[in-house]
Amino acid sequence: RPRAPVVGALYRHLSAGWPSGPGATRFLSVSVQVGARRRIPDEAPPFSAFLTDTFGRRHRYLRISLTEKCNLRCQYCMPEDGVKLTPRGQLLTTEEVLTLARLFVSEGVQKIRLTGGEPLIRPDILDIVAELRKLEGLKTIAVTTNGVNLARLLPGLKRAGLDLLNVSLDSLVPSRFEFIVRRKGFHKVMEGIEKAIEMGYNPVKVNCVVMRGLNEDELLDFVALTEKKPLEVRFIEYMPFDGNKWNFKKMVSYQEMLDRIRQQWPGLEPVPGEEADTAKTFKVPGFRGQVGFITSMSDHFCGSCNRLRVTADGNLKVCLFGNAEVSLRDCLRSGATDEELLQIIGAAVGRKKKQHAGMFSISQMKNRPMILIGFWDCTMLNFESRTKKPSELLRYSTSRGRSLGAPLRHLGRPFCANLRNTKDGLPLRHASRRACGHASDPPDQLTHTDPQGRARMVDVGGKPVTRRTAAARATVRLTPKAFHLVRENQLAKGDALSVAQIAGIMAAKQTSVLIPLCHPLPLDNVHVALELVELDCTAVVTATCRTTGRTGVEMEALTAAAVAALALYDMCKAVSHDIIISDIKLVSKTGGQRGDYHREP
Template sequence: VHHVTSARKLKAPLISSIRKRNKLGDRLTGDHVLPFSAFLTDSFGRRHNYLRISLTEKCNLRCQYCMPEKGVKLTPRSQLLSTSEVVTIARLFVQEGVDKIRLTGGEPLIRPDLLDIIIELRKLDGLKTIAVTTNGINLAKLLPRLKEAGLDLINISLDTLAPAKFEFITRRKGFHRVMEGIDRAVELGYSPVKVNCVVMRGFNEDELLDFVRLTEKKPLEVRFIEYMPFDGNKWNFKKMVSYQEMLDRIKQQWPNLERLQTGHANTAKMFKVPGFEGHLGFISSMSDHFCGSCNRLRITADGNLKVCLFGNSEFSLRDILRCGASDEELLQVIGAAVGRKKKEHAGMFSISQMKNRPMILIGG
């Protein structure tokens, strides 16, 4: 299904191009300034300092846009990355300049060793931010321990504020547990608590204003995400509500909506209703992509490196790691994969025809 490339295929001739590639920019390690890793710099000069690691393919929800109705064939547990393999790969990326790691799934909070992984990641010199993306079902119960272990940021997926619609889209109960998790995160001092909402025409675009109102009295960052095509989610253009359409609807209610300045690599276009405590963002992956500033790489739960969320090429780090590869050999594979990263994704229509993993098997 996926194009998975082995280490042997990558070791030539791209390795030489990695060594020739200019080392663009600087990174700080303690008191020392080091060149940013050539292995994590692509041919367009994009520096990848953000790594997303999927910890599991399993989930306790069955969201329609994420998982095909018939479900997915799970990878045998022995073929998923172990605790030590996750930490080994993370250490290597951090040594090369990654300063933010996000743990995803499936649902990462159902992985039994999640706390152990966060504790080990916290020990990595140079890693500034550890984040988790969760569906929130188990968040209220686990969050105190997650915070103690060193979790910095939380993204919670929530696509509706109506319990009945929640059950429809997720094919499970649990709306009130998610809301409890959001409140618990606020109580424990997380600010902002990010709430990810995938907007789908005919399902929840009529709730845009209700989601904005969530930011009035709580330090939430509600992020509206354009519906994206992945295998089995029956994507079609008519279901997608564009960033501009969402913005126009919100401005009808709040015409004084303020645009906020964001960093170069920020994927969200940020806004704020004056006087509201929180703010909102739009992730316009389909209608107005941000490929030119992309700084992220992804590791799937079975150990494949994806350099683009919408690309179907993958490179197995698990296989060469289990063959006893040295750090240098791993870096050569990583650098060759990053060097092949395309300037931008193929566009929404081409992506919708492309064979790719379902979102549940990518990790977002």
């Protein structure tokens, strides 16, 4: 299938109305539409282009997290020191949950799973299930729960229309259960499972995360449960999430589990399943239930993935092990229409990768704790809901600020470069970095060295939290040919301006990784703009970063400008190597104890 049209279509369409000739300046604003509705081949059955990725995967399954809270503290899920929960006002309301559910179902989603945190502690869980049941086209409503409140709520859930149940249970030994989940409740969970069987749920799925040295010796006991009960026990490979101290040695692979079970039951046989199933399913002949293995680490199933996730704070995740999230909540609250929401969803789905990075790379990536079911410490692509309407973010503008017309939604998917870094789904207000000093250090003293001249990281813990901004600039001098190709979006590699813009944004987030003594920062906003100046065939990159923290964002702005310039060089080097990057400089900064700075023109 051909990939979706890229930004170039919009760029070329609009360029016809831009000024030309010597000295003319053209400007790419921060908000860019990337692609359009993807066309499905004529022979394929109709399905939403917005929910179909570039590899042909059709996403019919949506997981919605209803809360970040949980009444257990599972070791593989919750960091030992806990998490900082998102303020209530930043979580999706019931109306917003149902609005998004209706939109996804209208586009072809057939299954919705309600998760958390622990979804059954949400007071309106019965109302949500009942409203979902009314959605035409939705075939299956499922819940994943820790089971503590299940026995009490299940009759009401059944009446409301709940179809499927997954219950988390990691040990059949009460004392070990309490050790793993750091709470009591084993007998309540078992009561909930028995209640589900009694009420006719078949199978009741039991999820068990297998961890070496903790519960792998219970594999056979779990399989034995399926002899007389309509259970599907699903063994989940231990997966890396922030704060769960994952390492390869703790993971018991699918093959090892399978071999151990087959020693006891040699006749264990595979059970045919659906293409998009996450579990490899087996059955002991004569047993009422079955067992499954979720092999995310050792044998991924990315090729048939049909799942999307919406976190409790309203972010769309297209991959469990991806580190990008798109805020649907901000779009909803800024008045986005269904069409605009679908454009954003389509853009996210279109960026979904062929497969995740693999267990070792994943274990090194910064992510959310599992309890915050967005899962990954994310970079969220958000609408600037405080100052602009959604429609205004789908426009280009000239460097003079003149509008170039109404948003051309039909030409592509919006890419909004208003970014913020998060930890546990919240701004990292406690973490910050100061590029040039400690409050107690005199201004003329190097702050990143100790009295002996050894490198050190500045302690900013005692500094006040303030709002800080910084802007940096870089100049890229192109050849006339390269300049023309960039301006007309005719480069073989694609839209150089958009790629450079995205590269700068990504670089700003990675500054603390690239610059050794920088502190990680909670970026409130990153704005990268590229201005083409025809008179001398240059592209001027301007990067502006904003944070609310204890130290400034000069290094983030400088890094963004420099990397955006490098990305533009990379896009153009096939045309000419006679390209010069120069004048990387700080333009301004505000906030902080040492006052504001503005470079003279």
